[in-house]
Amino acid sequence: MIERWSRDQVLALAPDAPSRKAAQGVAKAAAWPLLGVVADGAAVVFGECAGSGAKPYRTCVDLAEPAYRCGCPSRKLxxxxxxGxxxxxxxxxxxxxGAAPGWAADWLADRATRPTSDVAPVAGPGEAPRGMEAAAGRGGGRGTAAESARHARVTAGLAELERWLADQIRQGLAAAGDGDWxxxxxxxxxxxxxxxxxxVSRLRAARAADDWPERLLEEYALIDLLAVAYRRRAHLPAPLVQTVLSRVGFQVTREEVLAGPTVRDSWDVLGQRDEVQERLTSRRLWLRGRGTGRPALVLSFAPQxxxxxxxxxxxxxxxADLVFYPGAAPLRALLTTRHAAPPSPPAPPAPAPPAPAPPAPATTMRPTAAVPATTGPxxxxxxxxxxxxEEAMDEVAAALAADPWTDSWPLVLAGVxxxxxxxxxxxxxxSAYDPWRLMAVSGGHPVTVAAEWTPYGLRPLxxxxxxxxxxxx
Structure with a gap:
């Protein structure tokens, strides 16, 4: 039997403050000609609420999940x-x-045929939702009541997203437009x-591509995979849970990142790429360690x-020392401390001078280039x-196996x-077709190139x- 929740627990499920206020306005028994709760078997509370139309809104809540069904046109969940x-x-x-009305019983029966529930269960008053405690612990210690309430809202939102994606596949890829997204x-x-x-907001760019059906289907598949991974996160390894939570939108605090292990190395700055999103500019800086061979991404942001x-x-x-954000394929990092360059190894002893050679004809000698100093940070x-x-392809494959949502990865290709x-x-x-500058430097000979891998091709840096x-x- 489901123990009755408190008022605060109910309001914590609201997606926003206006919803909380509006809910209290309809939480009046006089507005519900039909009300009931079934506690035996399926725990469900149901009712019909008088609305602006001739027919009341039929509403029911499966208390074991929780999951919701309402006949109103609201998009909030x-x-x-x-x-109310x-x-x-x-x-x-x-x-x-004694029993739920037919329309509520049909909805419960439809839910019972699904292989897994859309949302995580909720426990009794004062407890975190069941199935979330382990995931919260794996996700960096997020176990507060506020985080549990947020998990409930995110779970409900992603359940709606899964249904929306299923409708898109059923109706056809061309059915959705910018407004829907x-x-x-x-x-x-x-x-x-x-x-x-x-x-989801970036789906517009996929729709504008020449090969948009393939691109859009790929994006839908990755979005659905992330939603399913979030729903089943209690069964995933801890590093992958961190990746899933991060990509859904749960931020890791700077303090949590700095508490992780430090990686000291000589980091080559391979290149950067700036992106403008609305009123914010982000800079992606790609690094790679000379000793560890480890890639790193340093992000910075600034208003336009x-x-x-x-x-x-x-x-x-x-x-310098870098600390990496947790995840299945750690890439983003914070630079914490810079150091002076490590001392150079001692030069080998000079060979004995060769025997004097006969004088050669006078020639014009070009001076050799000076070796740059390496004593600073x-x-x-x-x-x-x-x-x-081949090694680069193996590296990218390993990153994708650990984090299927990886959309960029720095590489240094030698002898290409x-x-x-x-x-x-x-x-x-x-966007990188006909790289004339790179081809001019190469002159048809092998060179070393730092590049950013993306699912749609390399971007030379x-x-x-x-x-x-x-x-x-």
Whole structure:
């Protein structure tokens, strides 16, 4: 039997403050000609609420999940009628009923045929929702009541998203338009899943591509995979739970990140890419450790018109400590401490001078290039060590196996000859076709190239000329 919830527990399920206020307005028994709660077998509270139309809104809540059903046109989940019905039940104003009406029984029967529930169960008063405690512990210690309430809202929002995706596949990919995606993204923001909302809002770009049916289907599949992973997170390894929570929109605090292990290395700054989203500019800086071979992403943000962090210069090597955000394939990192360059190994003893040779004809000798100094915390050290294209493909495959939602990864390819549409066997991103600057540096000979891998091709970032000059592409 489901123990009755408190008023605060019910209001914690509301997607936003207006919903809480509206729910209290309909939490009046006089507004519900039909009310009842069934406690035997399926625990469900149901009712019919008088609305602006001729027919009342039929509302029911499966208390074991919770899950909601209402005939009103609201896109919020739960809507004000479901919340108002729960408030009446919490106040003891809903009478017991022997059985649910036919429309509520049909909905419960339909839910019973599903292989898994849409949302996580809720325990009694004062307890975190069942099935969430383990996931919260794996997700960085999020076990407070506020986080549990947020998990309930996110779960309900993602359950609606799964149904929406199923409808899209059933109706056809061309059925959705920009307005549908915008409305869905707004509802996900209301459900406190901003990461998922951002992913949905980017579907417009996939729809505008030439190969949009394939692109859109791929995006739908990844979104559905993330929603299912969130729903089943209690059964996932802890690092993958961290990845899922992060991509849904649960932020990891700076303090939590700094509590992780430190990785000290000489980090090559491979390149950067700036993106403008609404009124915010983000800068993605790609690094790779010379000793560990580990890739890293350092993010910085600034409002439009303000300067971004310029302390990491492309082509330099920074001797520093990095701390990585937790996840299945850790990539994003914070730079914590810079260090002076490690001392250079002693030079080998000079060989004995050769025997004098007969004088040669006078020639004009070109002086050799000076070796740049490497004694500071950031110095020019020439091209970083690279990998073969085969090794790079294995690295990307391993990252995708750990985190299927990976959409970018830094690579350093050694000994590759650039072409107009391919680089070392990798296709180039359409925006990087005909990389004339890179091809000019190469001159048809193998070079070392730093590039950003994406599912749609490589974006070359930096290359190095024969004399060690850094060329930003």
């Amino acid at each position: 739960p809507c004000k009628h479901a919340l 019905l729960l408030l009446l039940w919490a106040a003891g104003e809903v009478p017991a009923a 915008d409305d869905l993204a707004k509802r996900l923001v209301d459900a406190q899943a901003p990461g998922m909302a951002g992913t 018109g303000h300067a971004l962090d310029a302390s990491l210069v492309t082509g330099t090597t920074v001797h 950031a110095a020019l050290m020439g091209a970083p060590p690279g990998v073969t294209p 000859v650039p072409g107009r549409t391919r680089l070392g066997g990798f296709p180039l991103h359409r 930096t290359t190095w000329a024969d004399d060690g000059t850094v060329v930003i592409l």
